Amino acid sequence: MFSLEGLTNFIHEWLNGHLPATFALLAEFVLVGVAAIGLFAVLGLGLVWMERKVAAVIQIRLGPNRIGPKGIFQTSADTVKLIMKESLTPANADKFLFNLAPFVVIIVAMLILVPIAFAKAFQIWDINIGVLYVTAVSSLSVIGILMAGWSSGNKYSLLGAMRSGAQIVSYELSAGLSIITIIVLTGSLKISDIVASQENGWWIFKAHIPAIIAFVIFIIAATAETNRAPFDLAEAESELTAGFHTEYGGMKFALFFLSEYINIFIVCAIGATLFLGGWMPFHVGHWAAFNHIMDYIPSSIWFFGKTIFLIFVIMWFRWTFPRLRVDQLLNLEWKYLLPISMFNVLLMTLVAIMGWHF
Amino acid sequence: MFLKDYITDVYRATKSLLTGMKLTGYYFTHHKEIITEQYPDNRTTLKLADRFKGEVWMPHDENNEHACTGCSSCEIACPNGTIKIISKFDVSPEGKRKKAIDQFVYRLDMCTMCGLCVEACPTDAIKMRNTFELSVFDRNNLIKRLNEPGSKIREGVE
Numbered sequence: 001m002f003s004l005e006g007l008t009n010f011i012h013e014w015l016n017g018h019l020p021a022t023f024a025l026l027a028e029f030v031l032v033g034v035a036a037i038g039l040f041a042v043l044g045l046g047l048v049w050m051e052r053k054v055a056a057v058i059q060i061r062l063g064p065n066r067i068g069p070k071g072i073f074q075t076s077a078d079t080v081k082l083i084m085k086e087s088l089t090p091a092n093a094d095k096f097l098f099n100l101a102p103f104v105v106i107i108v109a110m111l112i113l114v115p116i117a118f119a120k121a122f123q124i125w126d127i128n129i130g131v132l133y134v135t136a137v138s139s140l141s142v143i144g145i146l147m148a149g150w151s152s153g154n155k156y157s158l159l160g161a162m163r164s165g166a167q168i169v170s171y172e173l174s175a176g177l178s179i180i181t182i183i184v185l186t187g188s189l190k191i192s193d194i195v196a197s198q199e200n201g202w203w204i205f206k207a208h209i210p211a212i213i214a215f216v217i218f219i220i221a222a223t224a225e226t227n228r229a230p231f232d233l234a235e236a237e238s239e240l241t242a243g244f245h246t247e248y249g250g251m252k253f254a255l256f257f258l259s260e261y262i263n264i265f266i267v268c269a270i271g272a273t274l275f276l277g278g279w280m281p282f283h284v285g286h287w288a289a290f291n292h293i294m295d296y297i298p299s300s301i302w303f304f305g306k307t308i309f310l311i312f313v314i315m316w317f318r319w320t321f322p323r324l325r326v327d328q329l330l331n332l333e334w335k336y337l338l339p340i341s342m343f344n345v346l347l348m349t350l351v352a353i354m355g356w357h358f
Numbered sequence: 359m360f361l362k363d364y365i366t367d368v369y370r371a372t373k374s375l376l377t378g379m380k381l382t383g384y385y386f387t388h389h390k391e392i393i394t395e396q397y398p399d400n401r402t403t404l405k406l407a408d409r410f411k412g413e414v415w416m417p418h419d420e421n422n423e424h425a426c427t428g429c430s431s432c433e434i435a436c437p438n439g440t441i442k443i444i445s446k447f448d449v450s451p452e453g454k455r456k457k458a459i460d461q462f463v464y465r466l467d468m469c470t471m472c473g474l475c476v477e478a479c480p481t482d483a484i485k486m487r488n489t490f491e492l493s494v495f496d497r498n499n500l501i502k503r504l505n506e507p508g509s510k511i512r513e514g515v516e
Contacts, residue, residue: 054386057385057386057389058382058385058386059385060385060389060391060392060393060394061392061393061394062392062394062396316379316382316383316386317379319382320375320378320379320381320382321375321378336367336368340368
């Protein structure tokens with residue numbers, strides 16, 4: 001069976017056999033960094049193309065279809081265009097913060113990649129507070145957005161950044177609480193433990209009603225946290241031109257654009273890990289034969305399949321629902337999602353204590 | 359009952375959102391009909407709606423006759439001064455002088471395709487054609503004469 005575990009072990013042993021331990025570790029750092037940047041590039045190109053195609057199909061049109069088969073190289077051409085463009089810094093901008101902001105956003109996105117299990121035993125760092133680490137670090141991205149909005153010296157940017165601040169701070173609560181509902185069942189924050197606990201079935205099936213409620217709330221909160229339509233108030237094309245990145249152009253704009261899609265990937269990966277079993281194949285209780293057949297599909301395919309399915313659901317939201325106003329957005333969080341998810345944590349605790357889950 | 363209203367709200371919201379997702383999901387899974395025109399590819403088979411407003415033109419029949427009496431209603435109706443009617447007087451065999459058009463000058467470069475001239479015309483002499491590839495290299499080519507050379511007004515149109 002194909003597995004990425006052998007590959008990482010082979011590289012680790014080969015490096016340690018040929019280099020002193022410190023240099024082997026440094027070489028692994030470099031390799032992981034290159035792999036992460038490579039993943040970013042592929043995700044950026046692939047997800048933008050996917051978004052445009054999904055939008056087109058939902059709106060009964062064709063979408064990009066000129067460059068390459070089915071327009072697959074359209075995003076590469078766009079990237080080349082963005083690289084060639086001038087990176088302008090406005091005269092009234094706070095130059096240091098203005099140039100720092102896109103890097104803060106992209107570095108935060110890169111940091112959250114650390115504890116995600118891409119396949120069986122294929123993880124950058126299996127940190128014992130994995131989920132907590134993700135929720136903690138993902139709140140940092142709002143600093144980058146606020147930095148960009150504030151330093152642009154533009155009222156639209158500032159408004160977009162302030163909205164984004166209000167939005168991310170509020171929706172983090174319900175995202176956190178819906179993560180906690182799963183942590184109640186697993187009893188561990190470590191990603192590998194969470195995945196291992198779903199060996200006989202994914203939590204969304206095993207813990208039925210409260211897990212489904214938590215999943216729905218998590219998806220809504222994830223959409224809001226990544227600043228995507230219907231919650232795209234930070235960007236708000238129709239009101240604020242482009243919100244916090246109005247003044248950005250060229251590669252610095254591309255970094256914001258890329259980080260949006262990276263963040264979607266990451267929140268969907270977390271959602272897939274918590275609710276849909278991460279890289280764990282689809283297992284049903286004691287059906288040993290069925291489970292064995294499912295094990296033949298490589299774990300990386302399971303992980304990316306689930307993640308891309310969740311990304312598709314979020315894109316589906318974007319091209320279906322009307323946008324919310326700021327007050328509606330905050331109403332939804334504070335009056336609906338937060339009370340429901342608090343109640344849901346209680347319900348899940350009850351389920352866990354009484355052993356009503358499978 | 360606050361709690362009852364609250365739960366009804368949540369239920370209704372979820373239901374209406376799912377209705378929307380069902381429709382877009384249907385479009386996503388039934389990807390056959392494409393409502394957009396694949397324009398440069400289907401140039402030969404392109405079929406535009408009759409209500410499409412392209413440039414103004416004056417239909418002529420097989421005898422090179424049109425229906426324009428030269429009343430200048432279109433010239434007055436035009437908000438941009440796009441149309442200029444240069445009229446002349448025809449003398450009939452009985453020696454009666456009758457107003458007719460010498461030149462119907464249409465300046466496409468000033469036209470916004472609003473269609474007010476077509477609505478103003480009492481004899482339906484001008485219409486809006488479906489053509490839309492109107493770019494030229496010399497702007498003088500945009501000043502057009504709509505009545506064909508040698509054409510005259512159709513019998514019976516007053």
